[in-house]
Amino acid sequence: GRTILFDSSSSVWTARADGKKRRKLLQDGQSPAWSPTGREIVYVKGDGNGANALFRARRAGSRSRQITPWIETSLASPAWSPDGRTIAFHRWFDGKESLWSVRSNGSGLRELAAEGWRPSWSLDSRRILFSDRRSVWIMSAGGGHKRRLTRPVSGELEHVGSVTFSPDGRKIAYVKTFRVWVMNANGKKPHPVSPLDALVLHVDWRPVRD
Numbered sequence: 004g005r006t007i008l009f010d011s012s013s014s015v016w017t018a019r020a021d022g023k024k025r026r027k028l029l030q031d032g033q034s035p036a037w038s039p040t041g042r043e044i045v046y047v048k049g050d051g052n053g054a055n056a057l058f059r060a061r062r063a064g065s066r067s068r069q070i071t072p073w074i075e076t077s078l079a080s081p082a083w084s085p086d087g088r089t090i091a092f093h094r095w096f097d098g099k100e101s102l103w104s105v106r107s108n109g110s111g112l113r114e115l116a117a118e119g120w121r122p123s124w125s126l127d128s129r130r131i132l133f134s135d136r137r138s139v140w141i142m143s144a145g146g147g148h149k150r151r152l153t154r155p156v157s158g159e160l161e162h163v164g165s166v167t168f169s170p171d172g173r174k175i176a177y178v179k180t181f182r183v184w185v186m187n188a189n190g191k192k193p194h195p196v197s198p199l200d201a202l203v204l205h206v207d208w209r210p211v212r213d
Contacts, residue, residue, distance in 0.1 A: 008035050008044060015046055015064070028064030034079045037062075038087060038107075045070075045081045045090055045107075057081055057092065057105065070109040080121050083107070084128040089144065091115065091122035091131055102133055104144070115146035123167045132166045132175060139166050139177050139190070152190035156180065170210045178206050 007018050015032040018025040028044070035046040042062055048069075049055045055078045060067035071078075076096035083090050089111075091104045102119040105112045115122075119133040119140065133140050137156050142149040156163060156179065164178035168188070176185050179195075181202050186193035197203050 006041075008037055010035055010046075015044070017062075028062075029060065029067065032058070034081060036081050036083060038083050039085050040087065045083055047078045047081065047092075057090065059107065070107065071105050071112055082122045082124060084124045084144070085126055086128040088128070091124070093120040093122065093133075100136075102131070102146075104146075113146070116140070116142065116149065121165045123165075125168055126170075126172050132168060134163045134166050134177065136162050136164075139163060139175065152186070153177075153179075153193060165205045165207075167206055167208045169208050174208075176206045176208050178203050 005020055007020060009016055010033045013031060013033055014027055015029040015035045016025060016027050032046040032048050035044050037044060043059055044062060045057060045059050047055050048058050050073055054073040054075050056069050056073050057071040057078065058067050058069050076094050078092055078094055081090050081092040087107060089104050089106055091102060094101050094103055100118060100120045101114055102116040102122055103114050118135045121134055123132040129144055131142055131144060138151050139153040140149055140151055161180045166175060166177040168175055173188055174185055175188055176183055182195050183197040183203050183206050184193050185196050
């Protein structure tokens with residue numbers, strides 16, 4: 004919990020939580036994410052001609068290897084399942100966002116949802132939360148049993164952004180029109196928890212030590 008992983012100027016970096024000891028891990032890379040053990044990272048890399056692929060590397064940036072073929076589209080938001088077996092990500096192509104997954108060894112590339120972005124795994128790796136920018140959805144890890152958990156937003160200025168499970172899996176937090184909302188995992192009792200004057204773009208829910 005002491006190291007932050009981030010991208011800047013199309014490079015992958017780490018830094019301590021206090022901002023010190025910044026280190027460039029990879030010259031070319033975006034949208035990095037930790038593996039469940041923290042020993043590896045997954046990230047997006049472009050070929051310079053409009054195609055992108057997912058790569059994985061050791062936490063120090065060594066032994067980088069490609070795990071998806073080059074895809075003529077934009078890729079983003081890779082999310083490693085807690086059991087370490089699968090990586091979900093979203094693809095942007097021809098004005099549409101879709102959700103895909105691939106096994107961490109590079110096999111089994113498949114589309115999970117024709118519309119969706121910013122996947123978030125359940126603790127047991129059996130379900131994936133996502134947004135289609137209008138609602139919060141949940142589905143099985145294989146893309147089946149899709150269910151809408153929230154009513155679609157109305158109006159051009161409203162939208163639904165990132166989503167995440169609570170650490171115990173009983174609640175869901177999500178961003179709706181720049182406010183954080185929380186509801187039960189079954190979609191019941193949604194309510195805002197952030198103030199109206201706070202502009203929220205992303206939400207994450209992890210256990211921390213006081």
